[in-house]
Amino acid sequence: MAPYQALYGQKCHMTSCLLEAREKQFMGPKIVHQTVERLKAIRERMLVTHDFQKSYADKKQRPMKFEVGDSVLIKVTLCKFTGEVPVIIPLSRLLIDENKRLVEEPGVVVDYKTKKLQRKMVKLVLVRWKHLNGSNLTLATNSDMMSHYSHIFVDA
Template structure:
């Protein structure tokens, strides 16, 4: 039988199959002995499914953290979903996952916060979901000098090489690929 039927004791009510709601009654269970046995098996299946669900829920609840921030707290902002708007110049692997820290200005609803963003991020909406934020614990090693990247009106930039650092030719089966390592410079296009 389907897991839904085993758990709830009735067929799933869907457009393809409509089942009567309510208790099923057997007129004379002694005439059909395997029916009672089937009901007992269904009870065992239900109990085991409930045990498995509660175990999985306890695992999920143990890992879940409900984050709350106060006004004035400092938080990091995850930049993974922001795509290429502020992530300029680095490859995907080397790109930091969080930027900041930023001050929390206001709590909006249960799960949204307004952040105090610098002028360089003025084109980005300043309200973020709590899942994009990470609490900042003050440490002098966290402060990194920001890279100055000039963006034009369409939020694009151009990479120009400054110096060739290394050259190498990679041999494949039937072709050769020239590899050049350069020190990049970023300017607005």
């Protein structure tokens, strides 16, 4: 059974499908033009059907509106438990700016390193951050940290 017939339950009636495999005929511009026109019509019909089905599905879907205090079910994917208990930080210790973003402050400079690139040497600092869960050490360039957080270099 041909794939088209298996999908749609009838034989393919397009001009290009009517040619038998054993017949050696060249397809002229007229046949190619007819085939292209039929394919355009099929695409248009499929688009109309898709739009109809989408509009039907959109009517059944309710818009989500939540109020303060509503109960909401949140689906969470579980991660592999490593045995470490996460650090719980009280909200009073967190710094939040006017755009409701968490402001993270560097704590102390742990170490200094120098990275050799192709044409220059870059000074790096290993900084321990406050308020970060998990790995709270970051390597950053000395100049960037000095320009943004000069107060952590007072002791150094």
